[in-house]
Amino acid sequence: MSEDLGTPVLDDHLHLDPDHGRGMAAVDDFARLGGTHLIVVNKPSWHLGPVPSDREDFRPVFETTVAAAREATDRLRGRAWPVLGVHPGLVSRLVDDEGYDPTEARDLMQAGIDVAAEFVAEGRALGLKSGRPHYEVSDAVWDASNAVMRHAFDHGADLDCAVQLHTEASEDLTDIADWASDAGMDPARVVKHYAAGRLAGPTPSVMSEKDRLRRAAEAGDPFLMETDFVDDPEKPGMVMGPKTVPRRVRWLLDEGYDEAVANAHVETPRAVYDIDTEATLVDAE
Template identity: 60%
Template sequence: MYDGPILDNHLHLDPVNGRGADAAAEFADAGGTHLNVLNKPSWNLVGEVDDEDGFRETFDITIDVTAAADELLPGRAWPVLGVHPALISQLVDRGYGPEEAAELMCAGIDVAAEYVASGRALAIKSGRPHYDVADAVWEASNQVMRHAFARAAEVGCAVQLHTEGGEDFETVAEWAEAEGLARKQVVKHYSAGYVDGPIPSVIAHKDELERACGGEWPFFMETDFIDDPDRPGAVLGPKTVPKRTRWLAEAGHETALRRAHVETPAQVYGIDTEATLDEN
């Protein structure tokens, strides 16, 4: 049976509206050891954002709750900070032009890169809308994503992407490489079991996890838990990745689980989930 680290690669903790670090305690009680904590959209935490200060406030809230979670885990918790791609639609609805909205979002990415460079965050979050938008908004969103790739290359970190569904993201990986970021440092959040281009962060549904375990490509496991008191289990609850890990171990997937929880985190983020588990 697999008895190594268990990482949820994409989970939200909301100390303003939700359970905050208590959800991390539930993850640990279920057998989880490590978390990558993504900031919730800025409008969920601080309301409307029109300058860098709003992003800083959002990020500081996330850093603080991640530190609280870190104290509750047998391993570590790391913040992953950035700008939710749906912000562009909110800004356009408020009167921003697409290019003007993109400039503000790029400023938020710059702040996230500062936090990574100072060691306060592990990686950057970016992407593009997962719903239909006007061509100008789509183009501006791609500009923001490419800016995130460029800044990540400068500070030496990975980028987690929130995008539309599907499996063909080869062009996105090529954009990252054009901006100086290796494709192995581009992670497709809420992935199916396989993605062409970036590294898939597989939503912890049994069928998709079985598909990922059946191949030889690197992958992560995630819940995308959103810590919303009105939707307590959405998207998946914090116990899910530890439970799915045990289920996969019982099915004989120990090698793939080591890939998801040890090898891929080291390859993508430069983190050692085994050493940080032993340290604690």
């Protein structure tokens, strides 16, 4: 029987790999501790297949993620939604390993974003993911990566959907928020994955460590909570496990941060993704 924490509990960014990882067993762990909703982000394309060389090479990865989110929904009191896109680290795979020049890599990655946008347009995905490397790269690769991200913002504006980002660690990404605004997006619908407890610009999706969460709770600004669970049996201790967000929600409630819990799991998901985590709950059995 699942624990009921008296609130929706959303993990804003985790990966599921039913074929190679824990898959639905991870979802069951999340639900048993009181987790109710998931944003399931596709794993980097080269983790579920070959390094893409054509736009259609992205499609099987997206289909796998959509199917995993659908199966997860059947096991949750709430539901799961897929977010699809191109991991910014792909640029290094293409340039360093496959011999692409940065412009060619940019074009292929933008084509992958185009395919992900088709899923959003069809109602099969909730939003897009993009970003830029969090490690040092050449100026040409940096420029190409920023162009891919801005392409995602163009789709975000056209589709009126959120865009999750992988970026360098920072507490000030107002430049990125300005680019989203230039594209016609509400920058509040740009989500910085793996965020610290405070961020200027996009909405932070805060890693569920107590110090980061306390900062976010006390700041009072919109935020989300995540684990970045990678679901890779070869990296069992990497990032955080699927039980973490429910456990941290209980801790926040015990510490008296009820308003912060409502912020992260009801109000901000509604503002960023236009989802209702309360209306999509069913009673625990």
